[in-house]
Amino acid sequence: MGGSSFLIQISLLLCIFFVTTQSFSFSFHGFNNQNITSDKETVINPSNGAIMLTNSAPNVIGHAFYRDPIPMFNTTLNRYNSFSTQFVFQINPSNGIDGGYGLAFTLSQSPQFPGAAAGHYMGVFNESNNGSSTNHVLMVEFDTVNGYDEGVDSDGNHVGINLNQINSNATKTAELYLQKASPIRAWIDFDGIKKQVSVTVARADKPKPNETLMKSDENLNLSTVLLNDMYAGFSAATGADKWSSHYILGWSFRLNGVADDLDSSRLPSLPVTDSPSSNNNYSKLMKTALTAALSVVLVIAAASLIGILMYRRWTKYEVLEEWELDSPHRFRYKELYDATKGFRDSEKIGSGGFGAVYRGVLSSTGVEIAVKKITSNNPLQGMREFAAEIESLGKLRHKNLVHLQGWCKRKNDLLLVYDYVPNGSLDSLLYNPNSGIVLSWEQRFNIIKGVASGLLYLHEDWEQVVIHRDVKSSNVLIDGDMSPRLGDFGLARLYDHGKNSHTTHVVGTIGYIAPELTRTGKASTSTDVFAYGILLLEIACGRAAVVCEAHQNAILVDWVVECMQMGSAFDAVDARMDSVYVVEEMELVLGLGLLCSHPKKEMRPTMRQVVRYLNGDEILPLLERLSFDGSRRVDEVTARLLELGLVDRINYSTDSYHLDVSMGVMSSTSFDVAGR
Ligand SMILES: *[C@@H]1O[C@H](CO)[C@@H](O)[C@H](O)[C@H]1NC(C)=O
Ligand SMILES: *[C@@H]1O[C@H](CO)[C@@H](O)[C@H](O)[C@H]1NC(C)=O
Ligand SMILES: *[C@@H]1O[C@H](CO)[C@@H](O)[C@H](O)[C@H]1NC(C)=O
Numbered sequence: 001m002g003g004s005s006f007l008i009q010i011s012l013l014l015c016i017f018f019v020t021t022q023s024f025s026f027s028f029h030g031f032n033n034q035n036i037t038s039d040k041e042t043v044i045n046p047s048n049g050a051i052m053l054t055n056s057a058p059n060v061i062g063h064a065f066y067r068d069p070i071p072m073f074n075t076t077l078n079r080y081n082s083f084s085t086q087f088v089f090q091i092n093p094s095n096g097i098d099g100g101y102g103l104a105f106t107l108s109q110s111p112q113f114p115g116a117a118a119g120h121y122m123g124v125f126n127e128s129n130n131g132s133s134t135n136h137v138l139m140v141e142f143d144t145v146n147g148y149d150e151g152v153d154s155d156g157n158h159v160g161i162n163l164n165q166i167n168s169n170a171t172k173t174a175e176l177y178l179q180k181a182s183p184i185r186a187w188i189d190f191d192g193i194k195k196q197v198s199v200t201v202a203r204a205d206k207p208k209p210n211e212t213l214m215k216s217d218e219n220l221n222l223s224t225v226l227l228n229d230m231y232a233g234f235s236a237a238t239g240a241d242k243w244s245s246h247y248i249l250g251w252s253f254r255l256n257g258v259a260d261d262l263d264s265s266r267l268p269s270l271p272v273t274d275s276p277s278s279n280n281n282y283s284k285l286m287k288t289a290l291t292a293a294l295s296v297v298l299v300i301a302a303a304s305l306i307g308i309l310m311y312r313r314w315t316k317y318e319v320l321e322e323w324e325l326d327s328p329h330r331f332r333y334k335e336l337y338d339a340t341k342g343f344r345d346s347e348k349i350g351s352g353g354f355g356a357v358y359r360g361v362l363s364s365t366g367v368e369i370a371v372k373k374i375t376s377n378n379p380l381q382g383m384r385e386f387a388a389e390i391e392s393l394g395k396l397r398h399k400n401l402v403h404l405q406g407w408c409k410r411k412n413d414l415l416l417v418y419d420y421v422p423n424g425s426l427d428s429l430l431y432n433p434n435s436g437i438v439l440s441w442e443q444r445f446n447i448i449k450g451v452a453s454g455l456l457y458l459h460e461d462w463e464q465v466v467i468h469r470d471v472k473s474s475n476v477l478i479d480g481d482m483s484p485r486l487g488d489f490g491l492a493r494l495y496d497h498g499k500n501s502h503t504t505h506v507v508g509t510i511g512y513i514a515p516e517l518t519r520t521g522k523a524s525t526s527t528d529v530f531a532y533g534i535l536l537l538e539i540a541c542g543r544a545a546v547v548c549e550a551h552q553n554a555i556l557v558d559w560v561v562e563c564m565q566m567g568s569a570f571d572a573v574d575a576r577m578d579s580v581y582v583v584e585e586m587e588l589v590l591g592l593g594l595l596c597s598h599p600k601k602e603m604r605p606t607m608r609q610v611v612r613y614l615n616g617d618e619i620l621p622l623l624e625r626l627s628f629d630g631s632r633r634v635d636e637v638t639a640r641l642l643e644l645g646l647v648d649r650i651n652y653s654t655d656s657y658h659l660d661v662s663m664g665v666m667s668s669t670s671f672d673v674a675g676r
């Protein structure tokens with residue numbers, strides 16, 4: 001009795017020893033039919049050694065999984081095992097640019113998915129079981145088609161972490177263009193302690209970047225996702241409208257450790273061009289159809305030739321450089337040309353400092369866009385860095401910024417694609433006598449706060465400081481709900497790009513340029529604050545920064561100060577508001593406008609302070625009521641006013657020890673002060 005229980009104990013111990021010392025791992029540089037199971041359209045091709053998950057045919061599905069299940073739950077540790085995996089994939093889109101729907105690293109209860117749908121469902125889920133807790137699927141998708149549900153996965157070319165459903169728990173735009181028809185390496189790490197998935201992506205010949213592309217939340221609830229044993233592998237699908245060939249070239253995996261590094265020189269290499277497999281019904285069908293239609297096509301082709309040639313004169317061939325394929329935000333010229341009806345004048349909605357703006361509708365999605373067309377005198381140079389900069393501006397997301405969706409270049413033209421903002425620019429709403437619109441104070445104050453919040457995001461809240469360089473009312477666009485969106489940020493710098501660096505080019509708009517900018521040519525966050533100050537005065541006064549009228553003071557700031565000195569700064573307020581405004585808010589805006597546009601840059605607040613003043617979290621120093629009790633000395637008062645930046649605006653008579661101060665911005669007040 002005792003002997004046998006001793007033996008059982010020993011064998012248990014041995015078993016634990018065996019289990020705890022042997023970590024589960026594998027690695028494949030290319031594949032043969034060993035140890036991988038596949039189904040549906042997937043072909044493991046021993047001649048080139050790659051797994052072809054799907055070929056380029058519509059609505060096909062493929063799976064390739066490691067033969068044995070992987071022990072995910074660790075009874076010794078009483079938690080999930082960590083794992084790390086690395087694989088190299090390649091997606092060859094059928095028409096060179098625009099395929100679908102992507103592939104996914106998949107952990108599931110079974111390597112088969114009966115009833116699963118193609119397209120967005122990636123051959124793993126279908127309409128009825130999507131989201132079901134009986135699925136037991138954790139997948140990391142490399143999705144090449146715009147999102148499954150609008151607004152959530154709205155960016156095509158994204159990576160997503162999906163738990164039991166195709167809607168992602170977390171998603172991120174892939175920094176690389178996934179369908180680039182060349183090998184891409186992905187690293188997926190699961191931390192069993194934190195219960196967190198992280199994903200890193202790079203070109204296959206590059207080392208692992210230090211920065212992960214994305215991480216899921218920590219402490220994922222995996223109770224309905226991971227079972228004790230899970231199969232690991234890949235799934236892919238094509239759709240009715242878009243298809244690509246999806247390949248896996250190499251794969252390594254390790255439980256509780258780092259997966260082997262795949263040596264890119266030992267991986268199979270695939271042709272860059274896509275070769276649809278010949279033994280599928282789709283291509284057979286296509287061949288028959290093609291043969292039958294050939295004669296008809298020939299006739300039509302001949303007839304169309306002249307037409308095509310003429311059309312080409314207009315749209316031209318788009319010659320893409322290799323790096324351009326890596327830019328997820330690049331649009332095709334033809335798409336933009338069609339969207340704007342060939343940049344027709346009737347679609348023109350404005351013309352700014354850099355070029356004309358056209359309204360357009362993308363035929364693929366029906367989404368409205370605004371396209372800015374910048375034409376340079378010379379063919380565009382240094383486009384690669386230029387594009388990198390645009391790509392980075394495209395990552396800026398804030399509700400008070402006009403989102404830069406992407407770009408396109410052709411010869412001397414640079415096209416920038418923005419969200420379409422329906423109500424046009426602030427200047428046209430503020431002082432276009434024909435518009436018949438008078439913005440209420442509530443709307444104006446809301447616009448003032450919104451622009452401040454957008455500018456603060458550019459200055460301080462994003463990963464790098466972005467100087468707008470051209471804050472002005474015509475760059476503030478007004479959304480359908482009357483909230484403001486600041487446009488054209490960072491553009492001035494792009495515009496300067498490639499110019500001879502010896503010629504300092506001061507960018508900005510007359511009336512908004514801070515004095516030190518004209519001297520040094522150096523834009524900074526405080527030159528933006530200066531321009532913002534002018535904008536505040538514009539909104540309050542309903543007047544342009546510079547007016548060309550003989551009988552009025554042409555410079556807005558001077559005019560406001562003049563009103564102040566003549567009696568009251570409130571006299572400068574836009575008369576069209578019929579004096580309907582909140583006095584304290586107006587006082588704050590006028591004071592803040594003057595302080596921001598102070599000629600000395602040290603006096604200007606930062607955008608963070610501006611936001612605090614506007615939210616009432618801090619009191620604007622100008623509005624602190626100074627108490628002159630008659631005992632103060634002139635120089636003491638002057639010093640305080642100097643400190644507040646009002647020194648230019650003091651009138652005092654030394655004889656009578658009488659000081660005329662533009663008190664708290666609003667009105668001239670006289671104070672008797674003790675002798676000097
Ligand atoms: C449990 O975790 C330990 C420590 O990471 C590991 O060595 C062991 O192989 C794991 N056991 C199983 C059954 O996965
Ligand atoms: C397949 O698995 C067996 C063990 O199960 C191993 O000996 C063999 O090397 C594996 N083959 C490949 C290609 O990884
Ligand atoms: C969805 O998939 C499940 C199994 O995963 C299958 O039983 C069901 O029939 C499928 N539904 C449809 C509508 O295809």
Ligand SMILES: *[C@@H]1O[C@H](CO)[C@@H](O)[C@H](O)[C@H]1NC(C)=O
Nearest residue numbers: 133219220221222223224225
């Ligand atoms: C995890 O999900 C399961 C099933 O949806 C639920 O019963 C459980 O309460 C969840 N656990 C936590 C910690 O949220």
